[in-house]
Amino acid sequence: MSQTALGNIIKKESIPTIPTLERICDAFGISLAQFFAGDGMRPDLTDEQEEILETWDNLNADERRILMNFVKSLKK
Incomplete structure (x- = not known):
């Protein structure tokens, strides 16, 4: 993923696809469920x-x- 693409997501100039979100989660070592969990929630x-x-x-x-x-x- 390019820095430009990631920057656009961070600046809310583009919406990431599910595969892109999966790659971001993989980079952080978390699941999609953990990514979308609210504060204080620890799924999986x-x-x-x-x-x-x-x-x-x-x-x-x-x-x-x-x-x-x-x-x-x-x-x-």
């Missing part, structure tokens, strides 16, 4: 994923930073 998540996000929501900024550092260290 496993129980474990939901638990992780609920726990994240209850952490303060310092705890989130510590957790992110730990998670990133697991990927190495």
Whole structure:
């Protein structure tokens, strides 16, 4: 997808097709359901994923930073 095409979508100068939306979602690693979900909705998540996000929501900024550092260290 060209930057011009994406820019036109962002500026609301064009409406993306479903295949274009699917490519955008793929780039962000989300489903179309997640793309269209309203605030606070988390469709298509496993129980474990939901638990992780609920726990994240209850952490303060310092705890989130510590957790992110730990998670990133697991990927190495």
